[in-house]
Amino acid sequence: MHKLKYAAYGISFTALAVIALLSPSQVRAAELIDRSLEISNPVVSATSTYNFTFTLPDTTQVGSISFLFCTQPLDAIPCSAPSNIDTSNATLTQQSGETGFVIGQQSTNMILITRIPAPTSSEQVQYVFNNIINPSTTLNFFIRISTFQTNNGSGAYTDFGAVATATTTGVSVRTQVPPILDFCTGLIITGDCSTASGYFIQFGNFSSLNTANATSMMEVGTNASSGIVITVNGTTMTAGNYVINNLANQTPNTIGTSQFGLNLRANTNPVVGNDPIGGSVVLAADYDVPNQYQFNNGDIIAYSSGPTDLAKLTASYIVNISKSQTVGIYDTTLTYICTASF
Amino acid sequence: MGKISAHIVRLADFFLATFFLLLLIFLPTRLVGASSPNQLISRSLTVTSSADGLITSDIAGNPAAPGSGGNGAETGETFSFILPQTGNIGSIDLLYCTTPLPGTTCTAPTGLNTNNVHAVQNQTNWAAGTSFSVSTVTVNDIKISQASPVNQTNTSTPVVLTFGGLATDYITNPTTPNTTFFVRISLYSDNAFTNEVDQGTVASSTATQINLTAKVQEELAFSVGTTYVSPNSPTCTPLNDAGALQLGDSNGILSASQAYFANSYFRVSTNATHGLVIEYSGNTLTSGSNNITAIGTTEATSTPGSPQFGLGMDLTDPDNSFTYLTPTTNYGLGGAGTPEFAFSTASITSPVPLATSNGIIVCDTGSVRYIGNIAYSTPAGIYNTTITYIAIPTY
Numbered sequence: 164m165h166k167l168k169y170a171a172y173g174i175s176f177t178a179l180a181v182i183a184l185l186s187p188s189q190v191r192a193a194e195l196i197d198r199s200l201e202i203s204n205p206v207v208s209a210t211s212t213y214n215f216t217f218t219l220p221d222t223t224q225v226g227s228i229s230f231l232f233c234t235q236p237l238d239a240i241p242c243s244a245p246s247n248i249d250t251s252n253a254t255l256t257q258q259s260g261e262t263g264f265v266i267g268q269q270s271t272n273m274i275l276i277t278r279i280p281a282p283t284s285s286e287q288v289q290y291v292f293n294n295i296i297n298p299s300t301t302l303n304f305f306i307r308i309s310t311f312q313t314n315n316g317s318g319a320y321t322d323f324g325a326v327a328t329a330t331t332t333g334v335s336v337r338t339q340v341p342p343i344l345d346f347c348t349g350l351i352i353t354g355d356c357s358t359a360s361g362y363f364i365q366f367g368n369f370s371s372l373n374t375a376n377a378t379s380m381m382e383v384g385t386n387a388s389s390g391i392v393i394t395v396n397g398t399t400m401t402a403g404n405y406v407i408n409n410l411a412n413q414t415p416n417t418i419g420t421s422q423f424g425l426n427l428r429a430n431t432n433p434v435v436g437n438d439p440i441g442g443s444v445v446l447a448a449d450y451d452v453p454n455q456y457q458f459n460n461g462d463i464i465a466y467s468s469g470p471t472d473l474a475k476l477t478a479s480y481i482v483n484i485s486k487s488q489t490v491g492i493y494d495t496t497l498t499y500i501c502t503a504s505f
Numbered sequence: 506m507g508k509i510s511a512h513i514v515r516l517a518d519f520f521l522a523t524f525f526l527l528l529l530i531f532l533p534t535r536l537v538g539a540s541s542p543n544q545l546i547s548r549s550l551t552v553t554s555s556a557d558g559l560i561t562s563d564i565a566g567n568p569a570a571p572g573s574g575g576n577g578a579e580t581g582e583t584f585s586f587i588l589p590q591t592g593n594i595g596s597i598d599l600l601y602c603t604t605p606l607p608g609t610t611c612t613a614p615t616g617l618n619t620n621n622v623h624a625v626q627n628q629t630n631w632a633a634g635t636s637f638s639v640s641t642v643t644v645n646d647i648k649i650s651q652a653s654p655v656n657q658t659n660t661s662t663p664v665v666l667t668f669g670g671l672a673t674d675y676i677t678n679p680t681t682p683n684t685t686f687f688v689r690i691s692l693y694s695d696n697a698f699t700n701e702v703d704q705g706t707v708a709s710s711t712a713t714q715i716n717l718t719a720k721v722q723e724e725l726a727f728s729v730g731t732t733y734v735s736p737n738s739p740t741c742t743p744l745n746d747a748g749a750l751q752l753g754d755s756n757g758i759l760s761a762s763q764a765y766f767a768n769s770y771f772r773v774s775t776n777a778t779h780g781l782v783i784e785y786s787g788n789t790l791t792s793g794s795n796n797i798t799a800i801g802t803t804e805a806t807s808t809p810g811s812p813q814f815g816l817g818m819d820l821t822d823p824d825n826s827f828t829y830l831t832p833t834t835n836y837g838l839g840g841a842g843t844p845e846f847a848f849s850t851a852s853i854t855s856p857v858p859l860a861t862s863n864g865i866i867v868c869d870t871g872s873v874r875y876i877g878n879i880a881y882s883t884p885a886g887i888y889n890t891t892i893t894y895i896a897i898p899t900y
Contacts, residue, residue: 197779199899203856204786206893236722303725326900327725327775332748333893334729334769338790338877339758340797342885355762384761384881443882470882473810505885 193220195308195324197287207330208247208299212256215326217308218287223321225261226280226314228290229307232272236305236325244272247299253292260288267315277314303329340386345473346393346501348381352475356382366482369407369493371419375482376435381499383444383465384473389504391444393465393476396498399423399458400482402491407482413455422483423495424456427464427476435479442474443467456481464499542691545705546587547663550688553581553670555712558616558678564716572670577678577711581626581670584690585663589703595654595696597637597666598689601645605687605706613645616680622647623674627667632657637666640698650696682713724776727896731769733824733870741774741868752790752877759797759888761881764807766874768819769892773830774868777898781866783830784856784895789814789848790877792886797879804835804845813878815846816892818860818871825872830860846876856895 198217205211215230232250233242249271258264258276261284267277274292298304305327309320350361359382366375385391399409400423410424416432427446429438432454439446449457450464456479465476482493554560554569556577562568569575584599601619602611625637635657637649647668657664669675679686685708692703730744751757752767759765775781789799800815807813818832819825831837835847836859849857860871873892 197899199777199779199897201784201856201897202895203854204893205895206891237720239720301728303727305723324900325723327723327777327898329725329727329896331727331729331894332746333787333891334731334748334750334873335889335891336750336752336767336790336875337757337887337889338752338765339756339887340792340879340883340885341758343761343881343883345761345881386880386882386884388884470884472880472882 193322195310195322196220198308198324198326200306200326200328202297202328205297205329205331206333207297207301209297211295211297213253213292213295213306214289215291215306215308216287216289217324217326219261219283219285219310220322222283222285223310224280224282224312225310225321227267227275227277227311227316228264229309229311229316229320230274230292231307231309233305233307234302236307236327238307238309238323242272242307245298245302245304247296248272248304249296250274250292253295255290256293257291258289260286264290275316277316280312280314297330301330301332303327342503342505343384343386344391344501344503345384346381348379348499350379352380352382355473364480369482369484369488371484371486371488374416374418374433376433377480378436379478379480381476381478382473383476383501384442384471385467385503386470387503387505388469390467390469391471391501391503392463393499393501394461395425395458395464395478396461396500398460398495400493400495402489402493405489405491405493407484407488407493409458410456411459413449413452413457415454416456416481416483418483419485420483421485421488422456422481424458425478425480426450426452426456427478428453430454430479433481435481437477439465439477440475442471443469444471444474444476446476542701542704543589545690545692545703546589548586548690548705548707549584550707550709551583551585552678552709554678555710556678556714557682557684557711558618558680560714564718571672571675575714579669579672579675580678581667582676583627583665583667584688584707585665586690586705587663588657588660588692591658591660592656592702593654593694594635594657594692594702596640596648596650596693596698598691598693598698599647599649600689600691602687602689605689605708607689607691607704607706611645611689614679614684614686616677617686618644618677619647620644621673621675621677622668625649625666625668626670626674627665630659630662630664631655632659648698650698652696654694654696678711682711685710721776723898723900724774725896725898726774727771729769729771729894733770736772736826736868736870738868741772744770744772750875752875759877759879759883761810761879761883764809764813765877767877768822768824768875769873770824770870771873771894772868772870773896774866775896775898776865777900778864779899780861780863781830781896781898782858783860783871784852784897785816785859785892786852786856786895787892788853788890789850790888790890792884792888795884795886795888797877797883797888799848799850800846800876802835802847802849804837804847806845807876807878809878810880811878812880812883813846813876814890815848816873816875817846819874822872822874824870826868826870827860828869829862829864829866830869830871831862832860833858836860846874859894
C-alpha cells in the first residue's frame with residue numbers, strides 16, 4: 164500500500180512539474196531567430212518608431228503576429244505593461260519578408276497585425292511601427308513577439324521570441340557662446356591678438372626727396388551680429404604749431420609735398436603694406452585703393468556687416484614734406500577704435 | 506532359548522528403532538545440505554541508469570550515451586557478491602524477474618531486454634583462470650559459463666561481473682518507470698547449469714527522471730549618464746543621473762581660441778548572442794537658428810577657431826571599459842592617441858552606429874567625448890542639443 168501511495172505521489176509530482184514548467188504552447192513553439200528591435204528615439208515618453216526584425220524559424224503558415232509590450236520577456240509570466248507605454252495609435256508603416264499585414268487589433272501595450280493565413284518561407288521579416296509613445300520612466304522593457312496560424316491571434320502561438328530595449332534620458336549638451344570682440348593693434352601681429360607687439364614707429368629724418376613710410380597692424384574678430392566699425396582717431400603729425408598736412412581726400416603719394424596719410428592695402432608707390440587677410444571685414448572705400456592715401460580724424464577705415472572671423476589689417480602710412488617744412492620733431496598718436504554691435 | 510530369542514528380537518528391535526530414529530534425525534539434514542544452495546553474501550546490482558527502457562535522451566532532446574545515467578535503453582549492470590563457500594564454479598545464471606524468490610515462477614519485467622548482452626565486460630576477484638563468457642541469453646535471462654569449472658577460494662571480498670553499457674552490448678531496462686525488478690543469481694559447480702551450489706537475489710528499480718527546465722530570458726541593461734559611477738562588478742550598476750553635460754570652461758563657455766571637451770557615459774550588458782549595436786541620434790549644438798557646425802561624418806581633429814561639434818569613443822579614458830564593444834569607424838578617437846571626432850546631423854532621423862559587439866556583453870562602460878569649438882564669428886547664444894543613445898541587441 165505504501166509503495167502504491169508513493170508511486171501515486173511521484174506520478175502526481177511529475178505531472179505537476181511538467182505542467183508548471185512546460186505549457187503546451189512552449190512545447191510546440193519554435194524560437195524566432197535573430198530578432199532585434201531598433202527604436203528611433205529612446206527618450207522617455209517620446210514618440211518613437213519601432214523597427215522589428217526577425218527570422219521565422221519554419222514554414223508554418225502565419226495569419227497574425229502579436230507584439231506585446233511587457234516589463235518581462237517570458238511568455239509564461241503575466242504581462243505587465245511598461246508604465247504609460249502607448250501603442251494604441253501606432254501605425255504599420257513598413258513591412259518586408261512576410262507581407263500583406265494590417266493592424267487588426269491594438270491596445271496600449273499590444274499590436275496584432277493580421278492577414279489571410281499563408282505559408283511562410285522561413286525568411287527574415289521586418290515590421291516598422293510609427294507613433295508609439297515610449298514608457299514614461301527610464302527602464303528596460305521587452306516586446307514579446309508571437310506568430311499565429313490564425314488571422315486573429317487566437318489559438319496557441321506557433322513561434323515566439325522576445326526583444327529588449329531601453330528608454331534613456333539622453334545626454335543634454337549645453338554650452339554658451341559669449342559676445343566676442345577680439346581687437347588689437349601693434350606693429351606686428353603674427354597670430355592672434357596675444358601675439359601683437361610694438362606701438363612706436365620711428366620715421367627717422369623726413370626728406371623732401373623721398374617718402375617716409377611705415378606700417379602697423381590690427382586684428383579683429385567678432386560674432387557681433389550687426390558687425391563692427393573701425394575708426395582711426397588722432398591728428399596729423401605736428402611739431403608744436405607746425406603740421407604736416409593730412410590728406411583729407413584720397414591722394415597719391417607726391418614726393419616734396421607735405422602729406423600725411425594712410426590706407427589698408429598693398430601699395431607700390433611706395434612699396435609698403437599688405438592687403439587684408441582673413442575674416443569678412445570690408446575696407447572703407449577711402450582707404451581701400453592702393454597707392455591712394457587719406458587721413459581724417461574719426462574716419463571709418465573698415466567695417467563688417469555681421470560677425471567676422473579674425474581679420475588682419477595692415478595700415479600703411481606715408482609722410483612727405485616740402486622743402487619749406489619747418490624743422491622740428493613731428494609726432495602723433497593714432498587710436499583705432501572698433502565698435503561692435505551685437 | 507525362547508527367552509534368548511526374544512531378547513535378541515528385542516535388541517534387534519531396539520537397534521532397528523535406534524537406527525530409524527537416527528535416520529529420522531540426520532536424514533533431513535543431509536538431504537537439505539546436499540540440495541539447497543548457499544546464500545550469496547553482500548549482493549548488489551549497480552545499474553548505469555535507472556531511466557526506463559524507452560529513454561535515450563534528455564528533455565532537450567540531447568542524446569544520452571550508452572551506459573550513461575540518462576540512457577535507460579542501453580544500460581550496463583554490475584553484479585557484486587561474496588561467495589559463501591569455496592568450491593568449483595562453472596556456470597552462472599542471471600534471471601530477471603518481477604519477484605525475487607528462487608523456485609517461484611519468474612515473470613519478466615515489462616520491456617526489460619537482455620538479448621543484447623554479448624559478453625562479460627568485467628569479471629574481477631575471481632580465482633585465477635576464471636573466464637566466463639556468455640552462454641545463452643533470452644529477453645530476461647543471461648547465462649554465462651566457462652569451459653571448465655574453476656575452484657573459487659575467495660570468500661572474503663566481492664567478486665564482480667559486469668555486462669552491457671555499450672552501444673552494441675547493453676541491457677534495456679524495464680520500460681515502466683518506478684518499477685522494481687529482481688535478478689535471481691544462481692551459481693553452479695558445473696558448466697552446464699546443473700548443480701546449483703550458491704544463489705542469491707538482487708533488486709533494482711527504474712525511476713522516473715526528473716526533468717529540469719529553465720529559461721534564461723532576454724536581458725538588456727542599458728543606461729546613460731554624465732557622471733561616472735563604478736559598475737561594482739558583477740552588479741553592473743546602471744548610470745543614474747539627469748544626463749546634463751556642460752561643454753566649455755567652468756562657466757560652460759566656449760572659446761574661439763581653444764577647444765573644450767566633455768564626456769558622457771553609457772553602460773550596457775546583454776545576453777544577446779548575436780551582438781549589440783550602440784547608436785547615437787541627435788543634432789549639432791543649436792541656438793535658435795544658429796548652430797555650431799558639425800565636425801563631419803569623417804573623423805577629424807580639433808581645430809580651435811573653427812566651429813566644430815563632434816563626438817567619439819574615448820578609449821583613453823580610464824573610465825571607458827570596452828571588453829566586448831569596439832568603436833565603429835570614425836568614432837574611435839583616431840589613431841596614435843590623437844583625439845578625433847565625427848558627427849552626423851542626419852543621425853536625427855537615421856541613428857548612427859557608435860560601437861558594436863558580436864555577442865554578449867557582461868558589462869561595458871563607454872566614455873563618449875564631445876568637442877566644442879567656435880569661430881570668432883559664431884553668434885553668441887546658449888547652444889543646446891540632446892544626444893540620445895540607442896542600444897539594439899539581437900537575440
